[in-house]
Amino acid sequence: MISVLRRFVICESPSLEKAAADRCCGVIASEWKKRDVRVERVVKKERGDLLRLTWWPDKSRPQGQLLVLGHYDTVYASGTLAKMPFRVSGGKVYGPGTFDMKAGIVQALFALEALQKSGRSLRKRVVFLWTSDEEIGSEASYKLIKFEAKRSDAVFVLEPAFGPRGLLKTERKGVGEAEIVAHGRASHAGLAPEQGVNAIEELAQQISRIHQWRDLGRGTTVAACLIDGGTRTNVIPERARAVLDLRALRIADMRRLEQRLRALRPTLPGARLEIRGGFSRPPLEGKISAALFTRAKALATQMGFVLSGCSVGGGSDGNFTAALGVPTLDGLGAVGDGAHSAREHVIAGSMPARAALLAALLMNC
Ligand SMILES: [Zn+2]
Secondary structure (H helix, E strand, O other): OHHHHHHHHOOOOEOOOHHHHHHHHHHHHHHHHOOOOEEEEEOOOOOOOEEEEEEOOOOOOOOOEEEEEEEOOEOOOOOHHHHOOOEEEOOEEEOOOHHHHHHHHHHHHHHHHHHHHHOOOOOOEEEEEEEOOHHHOOOOOHHHHHHHHHOOOEEEEOOOOEOOOOEEEEEEOEEEEEEEEEEOEOEEOOOOHHHOEOHHHHHHHHHHHHHOOOEOOOOEEEEEEEEEEOOOOOEEOOEEEEEEEEEEOOHHHHHHHHHHHHOOOOOOOOOEEEEEEEEEEOOEOHHHHHHHHHHHHHHHHHHOOOOOEEEEOOOOOHHHHHHOOOOEEEOOOOOEEOOOOOOOEEEHHHHHHHHHHHHHHHHOO
């Protein structure tokens, strides 16, 4: 497993560099080709190509489909390997994209191999879909993700597990971004302050209002994380802008938050507001993952390990499939730590058990 992971990691695949991502797509495809599956490369113009692998060994018609979902793109630009090389040390495998989430792809590959070697037949066809732009919002791949999810009875997402115990992600917050632009009227701050409408003041009032919407107990947060405005100290500012991070654990809360944003009105006479954006990934609600999680826990117990779940604030492509109402279980990938940082690594010893868990789920769903 480590030598396959090495091949995937030493071929860097930044979301924003198509040529590099395509090379990695080819390396991953060649590993799957060795394993008797149908390999399709879905060509993308601006992003790395998507990889769809279909496995259905029997002659009879499958009674449904299972989707195994993940991404091979990483947040690291080409050249990162020079400072952050692939290495194995103390039972940990380090390198860009090991944990998030190339080890997950390796685990899926070995789960498939285990199923093939077992000779047991499956009731459902299995589609593995590896995308190229999850780290930048999945604009190029979400249509295919949704298409395959709609045809599936369950979706298994091989994003990293959480923490050293490898918790599955049974709930994920929905994630969004909104922009508020306040328009005022410029004027000399000393000679004609009464003629000005201060866009920064307007925006500040809106931000303190928005801050009240936060409900940590329900998992709803809204935070102004970027702000700019004004030109010089003696000019009443004409324009100010804030970018907000939006999160919600429930679809109803997401909708409420979006409505409240749209309903904002200016507080200063003569000011005007422009509001854009909203949620790009809806929440993965606990009820969507519950049945699959119960099954996964039971299978893990049979295999001799304890599996737990958790709720996380970040989104993944599992959020899209869950929002369609398709049962989705996320965080089935690698156990490790340090995603998106120089410490990124996978616990090598955990990989076989996680691959076995996925195989067991595919056999029992
Ligand atoms: Zn990821």
